[in-house]
Amino acid sequence: MTAGIEPSTTPIESDDAERYMLRDPREIVRVLQALIDNRALISAHLVPGGRPCPTALLEVDGDEVLIDGNRDETLNLRVLASDYLVCVSQLDRVRVQFRLQHLRRVDGDGPVAFAAPLPESVLQLQRRELYRLELVPGPVVTVQVQLQAVPTDAPPLPVRVLDISGGGLALGLTDEDQAPFTQGRQFDTCTLELPDGGGPMRVRLQVAHISQRQELARYPVRAGCRFVGLSPLAERRILQFIFQVERQRKARERRAV
Template sequence: MTAATEPGLAPIDLPDAERYQLRAPREVLRVLHALVDGRALISAHLLPGGLSCPTALLEAGPDGVLLDGNRQDAINQRMAAANQVLCVSQLDRVRIQFRLHRLQRVPGDGPATFAAPLPSSVLQLQRRELYRLELIPGPVTTVLVPPRHEGQAPLQARVVDISGGGVALAIGEEDQAHFPPGGQLDACTLELPDGGRPIPVRLQVAHTSRRQQLARHPVRVGCRFVDLPASAEQRILQFIFRVERQRMARERGVV
């Protein structure tokens, strides 16, 4: 590999990164195999210390991964001593990030390589999912969730964050039962304040968190879109870009 001074990808730090984490071992291996097959360059950030160096995945399997070393032995020593290695890569315009722990240098006279256990999760972030729009305060956008029991009215949840990959909803504590962790919500309806027809969506609950600053709706629920049609995704992105342009125009005093 080349020297550690070569520039690489910086780690991603999103407040709702959990939404994009893959945790099933089969899914983790699928992404890692794609990196191996694509010979993707990886920026390895050694923690603590923050030193970064280029590397690549050589193998990936249920028992662990094999990581390429460096031409400089001083860097290999730093890799072996690191508490963890934060790996960042990009493949087919999809940003990929994962952490490796307990690196062990593989004995031998050939080029340096390191073995590590299979990472517990992989962050997979498509470019469209980087375009996130916070809607507090902002246009009133809601999701209608079908009732849990016959005869009940649909639950109307306010959208506080939206992207091409999913939404974050603000709800009351009494409504948490509608959103079981990992559960899938079919036949939902996304209503955008753009004058268009409501968008049918399927949601998968990714995580929940407390938001004390929202007294009436203290619970935030992050959801992924499931099998969102391309036409619906395009309309959501157009809505995001339009609202962002309007905000920027107001900040410049144009509007």
């Protein structure tokens, strides 16, 4: 680690991130070894608190990894006192993030290093995969949500989409509509309607969290949802819609200058 260099990346905590996790130890070793082979810089974030600092992976050996230490002994002590490190890097423009726990110091003839068990998971994604497109104000996107698990004659609930990404979306709810949207509940019969001319899409949604959004008087409740089992074709169409809207927005901004 080298003190005094500002990190260029910060950890991602998102409802969408789980679907991009690698959990197979062989895949985890492959990604970490690629970081070593490419001499990738890693931004290590100490938890709890603490200023993040650059480091690098030195070795992946079986069930253990070795990372570089620091010339500043105070920083080395802070690393040992931390609960864990959140390590963020990039590999061929793809973000890589993982957590190292139970670090122990390794002193030898060379510089200080730290050993830790192989991480249980590695997040690997491109920035676009977690990019959320704000839709209010903007194009009107709606979801028809069938609230009943068993098919009934009850009509689905039409809900405005506040933002959307390749991994999920946020629904704008009124106080009256909020009750069925409890954290963890899954809706298996939903119809997503994008204004792209491609027709409605059947999707499954799981509620990740509920929050109050008083800045939107019409939709005071926000329900963040994940897509469940989204097909590659549907994901590609959603991403194409996001990129199209972004291109249109940038074109308008250029004309306004």
